[in-house]
Amino acid sequence: MDFSKVKLVVSDMDGTLLNPESEVSTRFFYQFNELQKQNIHFVAASGRQYQSILDKLNPIKDYISIIAENGGILKLNNIEQVLLRLPHHMVSASIKLLREIDGAYIVLCGRNSAYIETTDTEFISKFSKYYKEYSIVEDLTKVENDDFLKIAVYHHTSSEMHILPKASILKKDLQVIVSSQNWLDISHAEANKGYALKILQKQMGITKDETMVFGDYNNDLQMLELGYFSYAMGNAHPDVKKIAQFSTKSNSEEGVETIIDKLIKK
Numbered sequence: 001m002d003f004s005k006v007k008l009v010v011s012d013m014d015g016t017l018l019n020p021e022s023e024v025s026t027r028f029f030y031q032f033n034e035l036q037k038q039n040i041h042f043v044a045a046s047g048r049q050y051q052s053i054l055d056k057l058n059p060i061k062d063y064i065s066i067i068a069e070n071g072g073i074l075k076l077n078n079i080e081q082v083l084l085r086l087p088h089h090m091v092s093a094s095i096k097l098l099r100e101i102d103g104a105y106i107v108l109c110g111r112n113s114a115y116i117e118t119t120d121t122e123f124i125s126k127f128s129k130y131y132k133e134y135s136i137v138e139d140l141t142k143v144e145n146d147d148f149l150k151i152a153v154y155h156h157t158s159s160e161m162h163i164l165p166k167a168s169i170l171k172k173d174l175q176v177i178v179s180s181q182n183w184l185d186i187s188h189a190e191a192n193k194g195y196a197l198k199i200l201q202k203q204m205g206i207t208k209d210e211t212m213v214f215g216d217y218n219n220d221l222q223m224l225e226l227g228y229f230s231y232a233m234g235n236a237h238p239d240v241k242k243i244a245q246f247s248t249k250s251n252s253e254e255g256v257e258t259i260i261d262k263l264i265k266k
Helices: 013-017 026-037 050-056 058-063 088-098 121-127 164-172 193-204 218-224 238-243 255-264
Strands: 008-011 041-045 065-068 073-076 079-083 104-110 114-116 134-136 148-155 175-178 183-187 211-215 229-232
Touching: 008 013, 008 193, 008 255, 013 041, 013 211, 013 255, 026 041, 026 058, 026 255, 041 193, 050 058, 050 065, 065 193, 073 193, 079 193, 088 104, 088 148, 088 164, 104 121, 114 121, 121 148, 164 175, 164 183, 175 218, 193 211, 193 218, 211 218, 211 255, 218 238, 229 238, 229 255
Parallel strands: 008 041, 008 211, 041 065, 114 134, 211 229
Antiparallel strands: 065 073, 073 079, 104 114, 104 148, 148 183, 175 183
8 A cells, every 4th residue: 555645644542542541552652753754744633622632642742733622622733723612502501401311421521621510430430531621510501711612421331322312402503423432422513523634634735645544433434534544443333434445453452553554664
């Protein structure tokens, strides 16, 4: 395969670049240095909050672009390019609807912090893996002094089975997407990773044929369409495997690193 045109590598985080222990491999950080030598820019694209992505990629944070909150935020050279806020009246209405779903845990994702209104220790243990900055509040509908970018909803069993059927009514005004086995994300109608990536490609003068993309879940579908070298992880959702041009190993087998090795040796 001819990788000689690739100028941009874009990777999802959870289920993709991060291993099952939510860690970035030492191998990747070595590869990143090689990508820089070849003038290939790296983009971390995730449903995670911006601060959490920074924490995972701290050694290289000043040299990459970041798409956070499923496209709600894009930062290129540490300069904010995209900020898609949720209207406050829609935040309140959505939260009231989601509270009616049995077993659902709601996270209000702000620019500065994430907010939850539960003290359930089991949920907080899982939630805190994705959110570095967060506060526990009494009522999510009364949180002020922040820009709200996303509402993330968690279910211990299946977000697609238990949350999506009732949250789908919000699709007429907002973006509603299953982002993993347990999470569903509600965002601005235009917010998705593809929307942010398209802006980044335009600003950098990089085409689809020069872009390599890795993903594993439905919130990666739009950005996968923007890279000719689009890869579904071995652990990917069937929808991702259907749309991606190519496939690689699972995140537990360093599927991203396997392909980057081939890119470096092109």
